[in-house]
Amino acid sequence: MITSVLVANRGEIACRIFRTCRELGIRTVAVHSDADATALHTRVADQAVRLPGAAPADTYLRGDLVVKAALAAGADAVHPGYGFLSENADFARAVLDAGLTWIGPPPEAIEAMASKTRAKQLMGLAPLTEVTEADLPVLVKAAAGGGGRGMRVVRRLDDLDAALEAARAEATSAFGDGEVFIEPYVEDGRHVEVQILADTHGTVWALGTRDCSLQRRHQKVIEEAPAPGLPADLEAELRTLAVRAAHAVSYVGAGTVEFLVADGRAHFLEMNTRLQVEHPVTEAVFGLDLVAEQLRVAEGAALPPEPPAPHGHAVEARLYAEDPATGWTPQTGTLHRLTVPDDVRLDTGYTDGDEIGVHYDPMIAKVVAHAPTRAEALRKLAGALDRATLHGPTTNRALLIHSLRHDEFTTARMTTAFYDRHLPHLTALAPDPHAPLAAALADARAHGDPRFGGWRNLPSRPHTRHYELAGEEHEVTYRHTRTGLDADGVTVVHADADRVVLETDGIRRTYEVTRYGDTRYVNTTELRALPRFPDPTTTQAAGSLLAPMPGTVVRLADNAKPGTRVEAGQPLLWLEAMKMEHKITAPATGTLTSLNVTVGDQVEPGTLLAVVEDELR
16 A cells, blocks of 8 residues: 655646645655755655755756655655656666556556657557658657657758757757657647556556647647547547557556547557646546546556546646747746636646746646536636736736637637647737726825825826836826826726726726736736836847846857858757757847857846847948
8 A cells, every 4th residue: 555655756746646645645755956945846745855966957857866765755656747757667667676666657668658759660650761852841859758848840851950959959958868750740730639547457448538739839738628529430539549559558557648630530649658737627527536546556456447427628728937929938037926716726836935947847837627518618717817816927828818718719620730820919919008007006005105195286297107018118197186186088996005996988997906026917917117217227239139038058050150140030049948948049130249158158037148230220
């Protein structure tokens, strides 16, 4: 019987596994890098063990240290979570060799399926060994791991070598394995997968389907169960193929078989020999706790012959600390506050006041809604995200809301190219124009402005405040009159330090205002209070290329040398942040007059990377 579980992972998935363990009366052990010393998963576990290592991003890949930690803490079982070592057969063997229970499939099954090249061979498929013009576009893909890391779409043969190099580097960094392969790239299909659960007695459950078509950088953003609109015969075929794959490798535990569905046909992608990020939607529909089932299977329990019947529809949205409008650039900083309505599920590895750093995946949380129908589930989740309080780094929250309400998604016509088609529109929505006024009135109250009390007999100059909203400066003016505050035709019904009520054209709206330093949150809108007299020394020269995120300079372009002419959008260097490489391009066509970084440099947001003198100026 399992009495103590070490989770060889961090963040949200570690917290989620610990929750089930507590419910079952099982003690919990966390492991952590130095960067995660005070992370939430270390605080909610019964014990926490430090994993020594100079590079926080690589610490969780040290299987030998994880096994030592389990033995030192007295754990009798190890759960790998997802990512990191979760699909590493050598790690599974090391856990078993140490006399510990492995909460996962047999190492032989992991070996057969964890490498995507071997998995395809097992399913009677083979990757491309040579690429010609006729094969394009193709996808370069890491053989180990997932989550969009180590993947590149190639549309021109001239770009293939660079894509292979970048994919290998990213795969090595993320998974400790630089093997990549090439396969045809299906432009406009749906990503559909089948959740399986197998015991040691030969029973395999196919727990319905999930649609995970809404993706950015080949990483899922919104997932749902069941996959909507599939013909009954195709859905049955997917379940049959998934069960066949599980039997082929004598699978045990939870796993997922992934397909790309296009033109009514299913194309096998891979089998993930672990729990998936999106497992909560299957749990909601089938009324199961998949982690609890993993634990029971690991103890040798037999599954009933048939799984429970599904009920309703579930949809999950991943909240990322990133800016979709600027190439999905990851964001860092303090998560001041995160709350969601009580009628949805929140899985997160953060709590108020935690820091979102640069070393790991930028996912803050998963929000899951379950309802009798798909339409109700989508509406419920969009509404919950709209009402959520989310104060901290820039996130994809608005994008998620608008995606869930987009006609192509609500009518189940979405494909993996959804954001290729709609991202500019989904990120170009104008912010609330009255947010700066609400912030200004609340700030005046909070700062005890003596002139805010009411009308005076002598006319006075208007009060002025400045805010940055969506990258633009906004000047707010208001004055006191005989009839109250005059604010450019907007009626001020109420104003205090935390709450402002404005009326426009007979419609009243309430604004909740929260302050953190010079940052203001007005409902869901973020602004920055600007000083009355800006410091001229902080102004950057025209053509300055600033780091959009914290990260490490991992590559410089061959022609990135001062004095050379560059084209707007031409790559100059690459930053690695949160286990992904991010291309930094020239801001304009002109001459590269200075390059201020070298490979290996650590940079913070706003660091001056280079200067390009625009030839049009």
